[in-house]
Amino acid sequence: MKKIVLQLLILASALVISSCGGRNGGQTEDTTDGIVTTDDTSITDAVTTVAPVPTVPHVELTSRREQIGSSATSFKQLLYPLVTIEGNGSLADTINREIEAACANLFKRSVPGAAAMVRDGAEIEFTISDCKTYFLDGRYLSVAFFANIEVFGSGGDETPDRAYSTLNVDLQTGEVLYGNALISDLEKLKAGIASGKFERISDGIEVSASDIAEALVQYRVDYDMYPPVFFADDGATVCVELAKLQGGYVLFKIPNDTTDEYFTDVFSIE
Structure with a gap:
């Protein structure tokens, strides 16, 4: 009986030494850039996972020209950004729809009744001449549109104007603010x-x-x-x-x- 107890004590001691892995407890450290990593599964539950920093979407400016009504000389020249979000095409599509809608609404608000004006002999030139985008803290997209407007009456008289509009979007939800x-x-x-x-x-x-x-x-x-x-x-x-x-x-x-x-x-x- 004493022999069996002694063998059990020796076995238990060996298991304790093995699980501790010496002074470092089986840990390996990589201090590159001040980051410490470990392969010790005994402390897995104590490791806090840090949320990844949001990826700033890729932005590409897009332009298109559209005729206004039946007039070949009346047009709207649109300029706006389209975003690409890696791994989340659905969110990017939602944001891009909002951007295109904001661009279209700027024209409608700036030249109300444009189609009727063209039918009555006017000529309209609507041009978004500049577009600025900025990502705020990787969370918000802010867009500014700058437009020039020229309306030529049937008598040749010109009415120049300018317009400005903005769009602010939450990049995590696609919600317009x-x-x-x-x-x-x-x-x-x-x-x-x-x-x-x-x-x-x-x-x-x-x-x-x-x-x-x-x-x-x-x-x-x-x-x-x-x-x-x-x-x-x-x-x-x-x-x-x-x-x-x-x-x-x-x-x-x-x-x-x-x-x-x-x-x-x-x-x-x-």
């Missing part, structure tokens, strides 16, 4: 613009401070009316539309390093 999902304090934003707090970055339109103040009246939370906004790494660009005054728009740059936490107070996403 509007209104207070982007701007959390509209009144503070309007007050900052009206007081001349921010740089005016658009040119070509002469407007006074009172003109801008009057244009800002159209933006109201209770009517869910918010100005278009485009986000980039250095801040936000806000568009004040002047359609009721002399046409076109004025852009203002709100930097994200503004003192007294202005940027984070005004905007819902950073």
Whole structure:
């Protein structure tokens, strides 16, 4: 009996030594770039899996020209981005549909009744001349469209105009963000613009401070009316539309390093 007990103790000791693997407990370390890995299955449950950083989609600008109505001389020249998301074609398709819809809506809003105008003898040239895209923190896609519009009446008179529009999309869900999902304090934003707090970055339109103040009246939370906004790494660009005054728009740059936490107070996403 004593011999059997002794053999069992020796066997148990051997198993303990084997499972510990000496001082390092069977671990192998790779300290490349400061990352430590282990093959010790005894601590598997204690390892926390870190979520992968979102992959920034690939963007390619696409253009197409479409005839307006039956007029061979009236057209809309569209320019917009299309995204490709590796491993998630369905989400990319959803986002691309929203981008194309925003592009089409800019034309409809800028030239209402275009087909009827063409039938009555007018000629329309609508061109999206520039398109900017930015990925904010790998989470949001922000797009800005810049359009030039020329309408020639049947008598040859020309009415030039410009238009600006933005689109902001959540890259994780494909959801388009509007209104207070982007701007959390509209009144503070309007007050900052009206007081001349921010740089005016658009040119070509002469407007006074009172003109801008009057244009800002159209933006109201209770009517869910918010100005278009485009986000980039250095801040936000806000568009004040002047359609009721002399046409076109004025852009203002709100930097994200503004003192007294202005940027984070005004905007819902950073």
